[in-house]
Amino acid sequence: MTQQIGIGPNTRKSVYFDATIAAGVASFSVYNHMLIPAHFGDPQAEYDSLMTGVAMWDVAAQRQVEISGPDARALIQYLTTRDLSKTRIGQGRYVPICDHAGTLINDPVLLMLEENRYWLSIADSDIGLWASAIAAERGLDVRVHEPDVSPLAIQGPKAETLVAELFGDWVKGLKYFGFKQTDLQGIPLILSRSGWSKQGGFELYLQDGSRGSELWAIVKAAGAAYGIRPGAPNDLERIESGLVSYGADGRIQTNPCNPFEISLGKLVDLDRPDDFVGKAALQKIKAEGIKRRRVGYVIAGAAIESFQHSLPVQTSDGQIVGLLSEAVYSPRFVGNIGVGMIASEIDEGATDLSVMLDQAPRKVTIQPLPFE
Numbered sequence: 001m002t003q004q005i006g007i008g009p010n011t012r013k014s015v016y017f018d019a020t021i022a023a024g025v026a027s028f029s030v031y032n033h034m035l036i037p038a039h040f041g042d043p044q045a046e047y048d049s050l051m052t053g054v055a056m057w058d059v060a061a062q063r064q065v066e067i068s069g070p071d072a073r074a075l076i077q078y079l080t081t082r083d084l085s086k087t088r089i090g091q092g093r094y095v096p097i098c099d100h101a102g103t104l105i106n107d108p109v110l111l112m113l114e115e116n117r118y119w120l121s122i123a124d125s126d127i128g129l130w131a132s133a134i135a136a137e138r139g140l141d142v143r144v145h146e147p148d149v150s151p152l153a154i155q156g157p158k159a160e161t162l163v164a165e166l167f168g169d170w171v172k173g174l175k176y177f178g179f180k181q182t183d184l185q186g187i188p189l190i191l192s193r194s195g196w197s198k199q200g201g202f203e204l205y206l207q208d209g210s211r212g213s214e215l216w217a218i219v220k221a222a223g224a225a226y227g228i229r230p231g232a233p234n235d236l237e238r239i240e241s242g243l244v245s246y247g248a249d250g251r252i253q254t255n256p257c258n259p260f261e262i263s264l265g266k267l268v269d270l271d272r273p274d275d276f277v278g279k280a281a282l283q284k285i286k287a288e289g290i291k292r293r294r295v296g297y298v299i300a301g302a303a304i305e306s307f308q309h310s311l312p313v314q315t316s317d318g319q320i321v322g323l324l325s326e327a328v329y330s331p332r333f334v335g336n337i338g339v340g341m342i343a344s345e346i347d348e349g350a351t352d353l354s355v356m357l358d359q360a361p362r363k364v365t366i367q368p369l370p371f372e
């Protein structure tokens, strides 16, 4: 039997919900308390369009936390592990956020809109609540709120040509995570070179929630010439390319990890002169030595059809030394691949590792990320 999750009035809808229903969305997931399309019924074709053509994704569930006001910059700096002193208006940054114990609680994209106005484009946890609480407790003069902003991603090797056709050739000059306030046929949006894939592309941060279907239709119509398909953040591609998924690879409630373990250590500036949430804990964690690392896994045996929850990775004597957080069959690598954690003392060549999948042991080997 196939289980279903009911979609009722208490589940938050994206502003592209009607458009994705019309486009034939077959499965949803929930992210930031909002429905996000998971696929449109043909995962292989959706992967192919991302790898060789162009795909459009409703990623409105990547909600924005806007922080504005005289102390906005101070709050942003205090919340994130990175030194942002060189960040300028119009630039984006990938900014880990930790709690006071140094546990990763989100990995947003930061957009610097003005000297004292920022968006955190968040992964799946309630950073709006966290940011307002920290601001209030520290007596910072800021406003924290969720603006009417809903990203639509256009990803794949043909994304740039399509987006240049829609907006003009200036888009080709945008650097990675660079963005600009603009509009599309009068629809206000911020255009940014970003997106959760390694195939290149853009995100349109729609600033008028009443125009989701209209924006979707414009992109779809212009993309038709390039074979655009509706899709969703693609698990196969992200595992192949090693992108971090806060939620799948780590989550404070289920698999708490620090940024060093999840491969975001280079985004932690412990030498910053100023304090930030988690700094002391992260200094201690680093001094004591990092206990595990994020790796790729190859899983032997028949093609994995569905992977519902993480699995412990064990040695031949039954010792648990790692975690397989997500796995999928990859036609490109002709085998099952996954990502997860492994204890630091286990080296890449280990030959006695396995996971139990559907009551049967499967041999696993470690691979560096990205898969190549």
Ligand code: THG
Pocket (backbone or CB within 6 Å): 062, 094, 107, 108, 109, 121, 122, 123, 124, 151, 194, 195, 196, 197, 203, 243, 244
């Ligand atoms: N775009 C926007 N918001 C988002 C995401 C996004 N919010 C949720 C989630 N994705 C946040 N997580 C990530 C994870 C990885 C990247 C972006 C957001 C990413 N990483 C590149 C990499 O790892 O190679 C570049 C990192 C870097 O510059 O250091 O792009 O996708 N709007």
